[in-house]
Amino acid sequence: MMKVLIINASVRGKRSYSRRLTDLFVENWKTKHPNDVFTYRETGIGHIPNINESWIAGAFKKPSDRTEESQKELQLSDELVKELKENDIYVIGTPMYNWSIPSGLKAYIDQVMRINETWKFRSGFPDGDYVGLLENKKVFILSSRGDTGYGENEKNGHMNFQTTYLKHILGIMGIKDITVISLDNEEFGGEIFEESKKRIFKAITSIA
Numbered sequence: 001m002m003k004v005l006i007i008n009a010s011v012r013g014k015r016s017y018s019r020r021l022t023d024l025f026v027e028n029w030k031t032k033h034p035n036d037v038f039t040y041r042e043t044g045i046g047h048i049p050n051i052n053e054s055w056i057a058g059a060f061k062k063p064s065d066r067t068e069e070s071q072k073e074l075q076l077s078d079e080l081v082k083e084l085k086e087n088d089i090y091v092i093g094t095p096m097y098n099w100s101i102p103s104g105l106k107a108y109i110d111q112v113m114r115i116n117e118t119w120k121f122r123s124g125f126p127d128g129d130y131v132g133l134l135e136n137k138k139v140f141i142l143s144s145r146g147d148t149g150y151g152e153n154e155k156n157g158h159m160n161f162q163t164t165y166l167k168h169i170l171g172i173m174g175i176k177d178i179t180v181i182s183l184d185n186e187e188f189g190g191e192i193f194e195e196s197k198k199r200i201f202k203a204i205t206s207i208a
Contacts, residue, residue, distance in 0.1 A: 002036045004029065005087035009094040009105035010044045017183055021142035021204060022093035028205045039087060043104040049076070051110045059114055077111045084112060089138045092166065096145040100161040109169055118173045132174020139178045141166055142204070146187030
């Protein structure tokens with residue numbers, strides 16, 4: 001039995017295409033892995049607070065040295081990190097907002113990028129050599145974007161701070177097994193978008 005964490009980042013509800021992608025993923029996965037367990041984490045409609053000075057002070061201290069205030073600030077972060085450690089597969093459904101990710105998803109990432117919890121410095125001191133602590137994890141990034149051509153060496157690739165950023169940050173936390181499936185052309189609609197939907201929906205339903 002595998003544990004699957006679904007992370008939704010869109011601020012839209014039923015009109016969100018990234019949510020449709022995660023819904024389709026879950027529907028497809030359940031038919032092939034009926035005994036797997038799903039957990040849902042909301043970063044778009046639900047509120048993930050930004051980190052603050054007290055959070056930073058607590059996160060970089062040993063647990064035994066933390067004040068009551070910093071422990072309280074880290075409570076949600078501890079919960080989110082525990083959730084990541086307990087799940088085997090992460091499915092991130094995210095739209096592209098201004099060529100990047102939604103602010104709620106960024107706040108979530110700030111909460112889980114925890115030194116000595118999800119990553120560490122190899123030497124134990126700031127040395128630029130990051131070691132990821134999340135091992136044996138698999139990630140599916142299901143993105144929706146208004147335009148197209150955001151792949152490497154494509155016309156808009158230099159403006160893709162969405163999936164490229166996510167892959168980089170996940171890599172620092174130790175996750176290398178990452179599949180990106182992107183639904184493009186939402187802004188254009190019409191036949192070009194319908195063709196994109198058919199292609200991407202087929203790609204998701206083919207995931208084993």
